[in-house]
Amino acid sequence: MKKLTLTFLLITVSFLSLSKAQVGGNQVYRDRNNNDYSTLRNLPEFINTNTYFATDSTLIITVKVLMNKTADQYKLTLGLNEEAATPKIAIENINRRISGFMKRISPMGIKDNDIFVDFISQTKIYDYNINKDSQTAVQKMDGFETKKNIIITVNKHSMIEKLISEASDFQIYDVIKVDYISSDIDKIQEELLKEAYSVFDKKKENYFKLFKKEIIGNPTASSGFTYVFPKSQYQNYTAFESANVTYGYDSRYVKKEERKSKTFYYDGTDYTGFDKVINNADPEVGIQYIMNLNVKYDLKKNKGK
Numbered sequence: 001m002k003k004l005t006l007t008f009l010l011i012t013v014s015f016l017s018l019s020k021a022q023v024g025g026n027q028v029y030r031d032r033n034n035n036d037y038s039t040l041r042n043l044p045e046f047i048n049t050n051t052y053f054a055t056d057s058t059l060i061i062t063v064k065v066l067m068n069k070t071a072d073q074y075k076l077t078l079g080l081n082e083e084a085a086t087p088k089i090a091i092e093n094i095n096r097r098i099s100g101f102m103k104r105i106s107p108m109g110i111k112d113n114d115i116f117v118d119f120i121s122q123t124k125i126y127d128y129n130i131n132k133d134s135q136t137a138v139q140k141m142d143g144f145e146t147k148k149n150i151i152i153t154v155n156k157h158s159m160i161e162k163l164i165s166e167a168s169d170f171q172i173y174d175v176i177k178v179d180y181i182s183s184d185i186d187k188i189q190e191e192l193l194k195e196a197y198s199v200f201d202k203k204k205e206n207y208f209k210l211f212k213k214e215i216i217g218n219p220t221a222s223s224g225f226t227y228v229f230p231k232s233q234y235q236n237y238t239a240f241e242s243a244n245v246t247y248g249y250d251s252r253y254v255k256k257e258e259r260k261s262k263t264f265y266y267d268g269t270d271y272t273g274f275d276k277v278i279n280n281a282d283p284e285v286g287i288q289y290i291m292n293l294n295v296k297y298d299l300k301k302n303k304g305k
Contacts, residue, residue, distance in 0.1 A: 051275070052207060057301050059213070061203050063196045063293040066269065067188065067278040070286040071180035074154050078167055079120075079174035081147045087122055090146040097170045098150060104166050108159065110152060120147040149176065157284070180229055180287050189225045192291035196223070199275045200293055214300040224292040228269060230285050235267045 053060040082094035098117055102110075127142040150172070152163060164175055182188070238260045245255055266285050271277050 051203060054211075054299075057299050059207070059297040059299055061200060061207065061295045061297075063199045063203065063291075064274045065192050065196045065199065065276045065278070065291045065293075066271065066274045067192055067195075067289040067291075068268070068280060068282055068286055069182070069188065069278075069289060070157070070282070070284050072155070072183045073181040074157055074160060075179040075181060076152045076154065076160055076163060077176040077178075078150045078152070078164075078172050079147065079176045080150070080170075080172045081145055083125060083143055083145045085143050087144045087146065090122070090144050094146050094148055097172065098148065101150070101167055101170045101172060104169070105152075105163060108162065110154070110163075114153045116151045118149040118151060120149055122146050153181075177231070179231075182227070182287055185227070188227075188289050189291070192225065192289060193223060193293070195276060195278070196291050196293040200295060203275075204295075216298040216300050219295050219297045221293065221295045223294070226290050228288045228290070230266060230268075230287070233266060233268050233288075234264050236262055236264045238262045 051062060053062070080094065080097065082090045082097070084090035084093060102112075102115060123145050124141055125143045125145050126139050128137040129140055130137050150167075154160065154163070160178060167173075240260050245253075268285075269288050269290070271280065
């Protein structure tokens with residue numbers, strides 16, 4: 001069985017890659033070690049890297065569509081702790097801070113139903129009594145620590161920074177995470193499937209115009225739908241150039257390093273291999289939705305000479 005190779009598709013893919021050239025920027029300092037799976041993460045599956053896969057008796061047409069869409073809601077999780085001599089005092093103090101913060105953000109339109117306070121833990125704190133004469137350190141209990149998380153749901157991304165700023169006045173500094181929420185996943189899936197079928201119709205028409213093939217029976221189709229949240233798509237790097245110090249035989253010198261800042265940036269799914277990308281110019285970080293559509297035809301074999 002002889003496979004049909006469509007070389008013009010490879011040319012198209014190469015052209016698309018060149019048309020997306022960009023300035024590298026400081027991201028080129030990113031570590032590319034064995035733990036960096038970003039290349040594998042962005043590489044489409046083999047079946048999706050080919051627009052058509054054909055033999056003398058089979059044709060598979062593949063469509064891949066991606067949509068960038070901002071979230072409908074955002075769930076911010078803030079963490080705080082309180083240390084005191086007794087558990088009761090620790091709880092009273094932490095609740096006072098939480099109550100003050102909730103009153104502060106109420107005028108921003110944050111309702112009680114938008115907030116949940118999650119009790120995380122209550123633990124003992126230990127320290128040491130140091131005796132210099134006997135050169136001993138004896139462990140002792142030194143109080144209690146209570147930890148709680150405040151979970152807040154908002155409708156606008158711009159609210160997140162305002163909440164973090166107000167929280168700092170109540171010694172709430174730990175920004176644990178921000179979850180992106182979509183309430184229209186079923187609707188988006190339906191929309192993407194329609195987009196995929198629209199692209200498929202054009203591909204089918206182009207193929208059968210170019211290759212005069214006869215279809216046997218009815219085609220079979222399969223589709224796959226997934227979505228990717230921003231939290232799994234951030235990369236990091238530390239950009240700097242540094243000189244080297246050679247000590248020779250003198251080891252009296254101690255080399256002290258300056259702190260180098262680490263940069264994090266959003267690196268969404270690579271558009272390579274997609275037939276259509278929706279909202280690709282929107283700079284706001286959001287959720288990426290991906291639809292795969294594969295349609296298989298049985299073809300009548302050409303008679304040999």
